[in-house]
Amino acid sequence: MKIRKTIAAIAAAGAISLAAACGATTTGADTTSSGTSSSSTTTQGQAGDRGPGGGVDVGSVITEAQLIALIQEAYGDASLGLHRGHQPVADVLNEVLTISHDELHARMSQGQNLAAVATDLGVDPQTLIDALVEYWSPAIDNALAAGAITQEEAAEYRTALQEAFTFRVNWDGEQQTPTFSGVAS
Numbered sequence: 001m002k003i004r005k006t007i008a009a010i011a012a013a014g015a016i017s018l019a020a021a022c023g024a025t026t027t028g029a030d031t032t033s034s035g036t037s038s039s040s041t042t043t044q045g046q047a048g049d050r051g052p053g054g055g056v057d058v059g060s061v062i063t064e065a066q067l068i069a070l071i072q073e074a075y076g077d078a079s080l081g082l083h084r085g086h087q088p089v090a091d092v093l094n095e096v097l098t099i100s101h102d103e104l105h106a107r108m109s110q111g112q113n114l115a116a117v118a119t120d121l122g123v124d125p126q127t128l129i130d131a132l133v134e135y136w137s138p139a140i141d142n143a144l145a146a147g148a149i150t151q152e153e154a155a156e157y158r159t160a161l162q163e164a165f166t167f168r169v170n171w172d173g174e175q176q177t178p179t180f181s182g183v184a185s
Contacts, residue, residue, distance in 0.1 A: 061139035062146040064182065067157060070139050072180045074132070074164035082108045082173055092131045097121055114169040125169050132165040133158070156183035 061067050076084030083105070093104065097118060107117045115125035137158065144154045160183060167178065 058139045064148045067143045068182045076168045078177045129165045
């Protein structure tokens, strides 16, 4: 009996750590045998919500500095391993990959990156990258509309966003995360 309690405590601690890494706040979640949660979970990643770790709000970017920070966040957090943090992109992942958050974590724990998960599910990784770029592109449009960047710079920022998400989806666990400091004016 003592072993079961110890294993349950370790599993619960792992679930809490994983939820924290995702940016999710679990409120008494009870997982059913189907792997779905039977209580509420608050997450980020909705349009207008903040990026990883409470970073830049996609819906309110109006300066070039905010846009630079957003694109840096699109690379993900290397300290989270293959996971790289996916709360700010959770809606896109759910929509494109059509698997549960738990299933995604299980696959990543087995060493799959987002590209491998997508491929296993019959989804072209480029489809996932394109959806992520589309989800975050309004930030570029907002900065352009605010006069913070030119039309030419907006095109360059779209390319930078594409590169960031391509890196994130295909990250092999070895490459150092690039530092993004803006586009050349």
